[in-house]
Amino acid sequence: MRGSVKAEITPMFKQYFKVKHQYPDAVLFFRLGDFYEMFFEDAETVAPLLGLVLTKREAGKGLTAPMCGVPVEKALFYIQKLVDLGFKVAICEQVEDPATSKGLVKREVVKIYTPGLMVDLELPEKSKTYLASLYLDKKAGLAFLELSCGEFIFTEVNRETFLSELLKREPREILCLEEFAESEWISLIKGSLPKVHLSFLDKRAFGLTQVEDLLKLPYYERYQEGLKAANAILVYLQNYQPHLLDKIEAPVFYYPEEFLFLDEATKRNLELVKNLWDGSEKYSLFWVLDATVTPMGARLLKEWIIYPLRDINQIKLRQEAVSFLVEKPDLRDALREVLKKLPDLERLSTKCSLRLINPKEMALLRDSLKYLPEIKEIFSEIDQLPRLLRDILSQLGEFTGLYQRLCEVLVENPPYTLKDGGIIKRGIDPTLDELRDLKDHAVDYLSAIERKEREKTGIPNLRIGYNRVFGYYFEVSKGNVRLVPPYFERKQTLTNVERFVTPELKELEQKIITAEEKIKNLEYELFLGLREEVAQYKEDLKRTSLGLATLDVLVSLAKVAVENDYVCPEITEEEGLYIEEGRHPVIEKIQGKERFIPNSVELKKDEAVLLVITGPNMGGKSTYLRQTALIVIMAQMGSFVPAKYARLGVFDKVFTRIGAGDELARGKSTFMVEMSECAYILKNATSKSLVVLDEVGRGTSTYDGMSIAWAIAENLYEKKVFTLLATHYFELTELGKIYTGIKNYHVAVKEWQDDIIFMYKVLPGAANKSHGIEVAKLAGIPQEVVDRAKEILYKLERKNLKEPSETKIASKRVTQLSIFDREHPVLQKIRNLNIEEITPVEALNFLWEIKKELK
Ligand SMILES: Nc1ncnc2c1ncn2[C@@H]1O[C@H](COP(=O)(O)OP(=O)(O)O)[C@@H](O)[C@H]1O
Ligand SMILES: [Mg+2]
Missing domain, CATH: 1.10.1420.10 (MutS, DNA mismatch repair protein; Chain A, domain 3)
Incomplete structure (x- = not known):
């Protein structure tokens, strides 16, 4: 393609290569007449994605270019698809009129669409699509631009919390310094927002020049890091959509401390605006609270939810x-x-x-x-x-x-469309009206002239005709030619007739022919003027x-x-909370209020700072924890809450951590993530925070996990952090005996013969028994396995084995349970499964398959 061949490529492709060279990372939409064409690799990549036919075009001697194209008027549809797939799309226009230009038409890239810059494309109604920018120094500077809503904000946070603040608004695209491309938090960002597009800019973008031009406010000088992040957004805009640069407002600083701090994991775990399994709004808190009827209302509600x-x-x-x-x-x-x-x-x-x-x-x-x-x-x-x-x-x-x-x-x-007319009413612009009259009444005008000339010349059969070559003309039969006045200019002589024009007729013709064009242009101009006028009201x-x-x-x-029978919570200066007969807003909505068992909870300074909740799996522990956190969030949004009565102090932060085993969504080295998240809580939680820990420590061996959970609980308690802790480690109930401010609760179950019935009632005191085996039975584990499990449990309890040795028990298992003698083929499948790599939905399907095989 390069080298010797290059000399022989056509001028148009030379132009193409020159442009493409400037925008190597974007798909280039190259304007050719009524189409945008893509060539070479762009065409090959894009054609199958967009369902376009891949054709060829001669690009010079011995060089054919793979090509595909889309009609200009349909372009936005295709651009949208590409940007949604994570591409950047550069629009290269003809910047001179091909009709009047000599030689090759000049072409330039006028804008580039990116996932964060797609304001004139279709955007989801109920959410915002942010372009974010991050600058890390002593502090972390963050800036967010939401073009479609005209929102440009920035802030500064400490380096430890920047990821939460950055990810909470779920930006589509993040700008950061290229030297961070390899940082470990880049993978965290990708883990949390798999669809995010990261764009790396060089250091110059993170200066202060552009933003200073826009701000002219000395007041902002303190926020160096934040301003640098905002500056990168301006530079990006300047490079990619320069026509918007002078239309956007100066960025506004916001203080994260004004809001209840929810970190990103909490937002996700509590399913505040979308659920964990398919990422849709269904069954999220937003889903329950959203009865808005305007798009801007829905978006604001979301913001209230993530920024109580x-x-x-x-x-x-x-x-x-x-x-x-x-x-x-x-x-x-x-x-x-x-x-x-x-x-x-x-x-x-x-x-x-x-x-x-x-x-x-x-x-x-x-x-x-x-x-x-x-x-x-x-x-x-x-x-x-x-x-x-x-x-x-x-x-x-x-x-x-x-x-x-x-x-x-x-x-x-x-x-x-702006350029096809049909926009402006009559009576606004005299020229426009005249042109329209002309267009509408062309026939009338022509016959008026015809009549006039007939009278003047006295030629009774004088008539106006039209042909492609001469346009409008007067036609006079041979016999009457002698009556033709001198201002008639002869154009054509035929056998029986002669044809003439007059300056007046030519002028009218010119007007008629160009009226249409002029109307469109004038309407366009007038519309732009109107737009300016309305923009004054912004x-x-x-x-x-x-x-x-x-x-x-x-x-x-x-x-x-x-509709849901909520109460207005009493917000007090006192720390802690008391919720009487609280409910989980989402689960009660799904199951029906009658079928949800309400539960009370009290957190009180010195007396009930940390609650340890024990009980069997499926007993309602997680629900209880989550509903408490959700009620706090709802209360601080200003909403009513699902309870009979509620009194709450104002919390500064809410943290939730779900033990690794429960959190399938991320598929990371889960225990590591869980622990780093716990470390984060221990560093950031205060005596005004609410921490919800659900089965923490589950991702490692029993004794490790238990000890870690114990130590974390103690540490939080010492810091007087309000904490709800659900655990299946009964050993942790010992904490309640040691510390006055730690209370034990359990979810009640009833035993009936060999079965258990879940009561979903949270009661004081520790659970006395795990019921794991009964739950296994409920879940459909075969009776012989359940019996065997009971036998092992009994032995373990009797021998009081500290660390159950896997091998010892396993060896016995083989001899006694013939079911495991020959290995069932599904076991191998399970072994081969890489849990880190599958999505929750795939996991469900997998389970489904296995179940089918076992039937
Ligand atoms: N208070 C309640 N009233 C009615 N059903 C409940 C209640 N709490 C939980 N459940 C039901 O039990 C299921 C399991 O609850 P969950 O909180 O996940 O249990 P755990 O965390 O103890 O394993 C929930 O999905 C819900 O359907
Ligand atoms: Mg649970």
Whole structure:
């Protein structure tokens, strides 16, 4: 391809190579007329992924280029697919008009789509798609850009917590310094967000130049690391989508300490916004709480869930508003009715300020403005409004002028496209109206001229005709030619007729022919002007859409509270919590409230700081732990909670750790991960934190695990960290006997003959027995195996063996249990299975297969 052949490639392919060379890591969409073409490796990679036909094109002597292409008007669809697959797509346009340019048309890359920069593509409605940036120095600087919502924020955190803060918003793409490409935390990021795209930039991107230009605020000088991260985002934007650079707002600093700290593992384990097995929203806390009716409301609710508050007054403000709405079903319904009619005002107004909005979207924006007064109207009859609702109302703009203007200018149903006309109403621009008249009435104008000339010349059969070569002409029969006046210019002589033109006719012809083109161009210009006008309202629109989103979330929380029978928790200055008859919001929703057994929990300074919960598998321990953490999160969001009564102090952090055996999702060297996560908790938890440890220490041998769990519990207790600890190590119940602030609880089971019945009731005191064997029986383990297990247990207990020697027991097992004499083929399958490499779904399928074979 290079070297000697290069001299002979066509000029167009020379141009292609030059461009491609500048963007080696992107798929190049090379504009050729009405198509974007891809060549060589790009074409070969992409064609099968997009279902395109791979063809060839002559690229010069002895060089044929594999090629595939997509029509320009369908391009976004294909770009979307590629970006979703993790590609970058560079759009190379013809930057001069091929009709007027001489020689090869000039082409340039005008923008590059990346997973983090896809604002004009289809985005998921209910979530944000962040481009994040990370700069590590003494502190960690983080910046996030959500182009479609016009959000640009940055912060600084200590180096230990940066991963949580970075991952919590689930960025699609992360920018970081290229020297970090090999860091160990890169693999952690990939483990947590398998779909994330990492882009490595060199040191110059993490300077301060660009961001200083944008900010001009001395106040921000303290935040060096954060600003450097923000700067990289600006540099990236400048390189990839330069047309947006001057449209975005200065980044805003946020303080993570203002929010209840939830680390990434907690967010995941508690299934706050998506579940653990398929990553969808189903069965997440969001799934329960989401009764919002606008996209911006849904997105804000998600944010409230992952960023609950820490300030007691702010929590109370939200509570007050929710309580108010809980009491007023009619008001709620009325508000929902109006909100339902609203489009995604947040994204529409952002698109407008980024100058990306199309006529169709502009009409949506227009129509939404019409409903805003209705909201104020609904509230007008109520005098004693809670403060938050009052604030929201004052946040909503009026926009009467803007609405009128848009109604005046924009046709009812404009198209998506900007350059095909059909956008602007009559009566807005005289030239436009004239052109349209001309186009619509061309025939009338022509016959008017015809009539006029007939009268003037006295030629009765003078008529206007048209052909491709001469355009419009007057046709006069041979007999009348002598009557033709001098200003008629002869064009053509045929046997019986002669054809003439006049300057007037030529002028009209010119007008008619170009009217169409001119209309489109003029409408385009006028639309751009209108867009500028609307963009002036961006602050107002943004504030309004945030107000509407907040209202939507509050109404949603109230509706859900009523429907699910939640109570308003009492938030106190006192540390700890008391939840009476608490429920798990998700499980009760799935199983039905009647079938869920509520449980109370109390954590109290000095007296009940750490609870050890024991009991058999499937007894309800994890549920109890999780519901407590979820209730804390809900309470600090300002939501009502699933309980009969709840009183809570404000927590600063919530941590949850699920023992390695329970956490299939990540498939890492699990025990190591579990321990490093525990280390993280021990370092970061305070006397105001809630820590939930579920079967910690499970990933290693019994005695190791037990000792580690014991030591961790003790350490947390010494730090006065509120802790719930579920364990199957009964030895840990000893802790309750040693320390006054550690209490034992167990999940109740009833024994009935040889079976057990789960009561799901959490009661004081330690469980007396593991019931593991009964559970095994319930799960369908064959009776002879259950009997054998009982026998072993009995022996173990009697001999009080400290460390059960596997070999001793195994050797006996072979002689006594003929079932294991010949190895069943599934055993080999299980051995061959690499647990680290399979997904939970694959694991389920595998189990399914095995079960089938054993039947
Ligand atoms: N309080 C409860 N009321 C009704 N069902 C429950 C309750 N707690 C748990 N369950 C049911 O039992 C199952 C197992 O509970 P889980 O908390 O995972 O037990 P453990 O952690 O003790 O093994 C849950 O999936 C749920 O269906
Ligand atoms: Mg459990």
